[in-house]
Amino acid sequence: MHRCTGSQTRYKELRGFTLLELLVVVGIIAILISILAPTISGAIAKSRSFQCQMSQRSVAFDFQIFADVNLHGDRGDDGDGQRFSIETFQENQYRVDEFWDYGDEIGSIELPDAYGNDPMRCPEVRQPLTLRNNIACSSGAVGPGESVSYAFNARLDRAEIIDSRGRPRAIKVKLRPSILSQSNVPLLIDVDGQAAQESGVNPIYIAPSLDSQGPYANERMWFPDLRHNGKANIAFIDGHVESSSKPEANEAWRWDYQPTR
Numbered sequence: 001m002h003r004c005t006g007s008q009t010r011y012k013e014l015r016g017f018t019l020l021e022l023l024v025v026v027g028i029i030a031i032l033i034s035i036l037a038p039t040i041s042g043a044i045a046k047s048r049s050f051q052c053q054m055s056q057r058s059v060a061f062d063f064q065i066f067a068d069v070n071l072h073g074d075r076g077d078d079g080d081g082q083r084f085s086i087e088t089f090q091e092n093q094y095r096v097d098e099f100w101d102y103g104d105e106i107g108s109i110e111l112p113d114a115y116g117n118d119p120m121r122c123p124e125v126r127q128p129l130t131l132r133n134n135i136a137c138s139s140g141a142v143g144p145g146e147s148v149s150y151a152f153n154a155r156l157d158r159a160e161i162i163d164s165r166g167r168p169r170a171i172k173v174k175l176r177p178s179i180l181s182q183s184n185v186p187l188l189i190d191v192d193g194q195a196a197q198e199s200g201v202n203p204i205y206i207a208p209s210l211d212s213q214g215p216y217a218n219e220r221m222w223f224p225d226l227r228h229n230g231k232a233n234i235a236f237i238d239g240h241v242e243s244s245s246k247p248e249a250n251e252a253w254r255w256d257y258q259p260t261r
Contacts, residue, residue, distance in 0.1 A: 019135060049228035049243070050139030052190065052214035054121040056150065059120065060187055063089060064239060069177045074099070083174040084245045086156040087137055090204065093120050096141040105112060108132045122149040124227045137204050145197030151190045152204035155223050158205075159258035161213050171258045183238035185254045190232040192225035200224065208248035208255050222248065 043045065066089050067072045069082055076098040078084040097100040102109045111129045113119040127147040136142045138157075142148060156179075158170035164221070179185070189206060196203035198221065206220045215221070222231040224247055231243040234253070244250060 013194045018160060024045070027173050046229075048123045049233065052124065052149075052228065052233050053241045053243075055121065056188060056233055059093060059130075059150070060235040060237070060239040060241070062093065062189060063237070064075070065176050065178060065181050067175065078174075085174050085178055086152055090137050090152055091141070094131055094137065094142055095119070096133065097136055102131075102133070106133065117226065120150055120231070122227070122233075125149045125193075137245050138202060140202075142204060144193075145203045146194040148191060148193040148196075148203045151191035151196075151203055151223075152188045153186050154205035154216070155209035155258050156185075156187075157176060158211055158215070159260075168212070168217075175259055179237060179259065182254065182257055183236060183240075184252055185237045185257045186247075187235050187237050190227060190233045191226045192223045195223040195225075210248075210256050224248075 017049045024107070048138050059084045065073075066075070066084070072084075074092075075084050076088050078088045089198050091097045092099050102113070109131050111121070111131065118129075126148065127144075129147040130143055132141050132143075156175065157173070159170060160170050162168055191206055192202050193203040196206075201221060203223065205221065206223060209222060226232050226245060228243060231245050232247050233241055233243050235241045235245050236253075247253070248255060
């Protein structure tokens with residue numbers, strides 16, 4: 001009897017969970033997951049938005065150096081003069097055309113490259129991006145469209161005018177160092193490259209219509225991506241970055257600014 005009692009005691013001590021106990025534990029875990037999942041998801045989204053903002057801020061900082069007559073380095077085809085095109089700066093950021101960094105024998109390269117370099121990129125846009133050598137950004141050096149993360153302010157590239165016959169058209173412009181005084185002029189913004197491509201527009205430039213009667217009319221060039229909790233990140237000439245669900249509606253932001261020819 002003594003040995004039998006001892007065996008029963010050890011058996012009771014080694015007894016596992018009952019089915020009911022397991023169901024209770026699983027239920028508690030499921031409740032905790034349902035409570036924590038939105039918080040974790042929100043934290044990840046905020047982290048990615050912050051990374052995007054830092055990336056945009058870095059581009060804006062490079063622009064300030066590029067525009068400064070005393071600080072800029074190689075301006076490629078724009079030489080050493082005071083004026084430069086926004087496309088030249090854009091090519092400098094992507095390292096394409098005259099700024100090609102990937103060897104003379106290579107005609108194209110997919111990003112991220114072998115060293116993990118992936119410039120001009122938001123962490124929410126994960127599709128591979130291909131850079132092509134010996135052509136300008138506006139001619140297809142960067143693509144496919146759905147892989148493009150950021151678009152530059154189109155009015156910094158082409159200003160809309162009314163010609164002598166009263167017709168609206170866009171003319172190529174160049175920027176001067178004085179552009180740095182325009183603190184509330186947007187430089188670049190999160191772009192929906194897929195939407196731009198479906199509209200037959202190169203997603204590297206973007207501009208709201210405002211009161212346009214010509215190339216920017218009917219929101220033809222307006223395709224921001226509200227990918228950060230329903231908001232787009234926007235970097236400005238002075239280097240600060242803001243977020244907005246309606247980036248075209250803030251009257252303090254100078255989307256209407258156009259450089260003189």
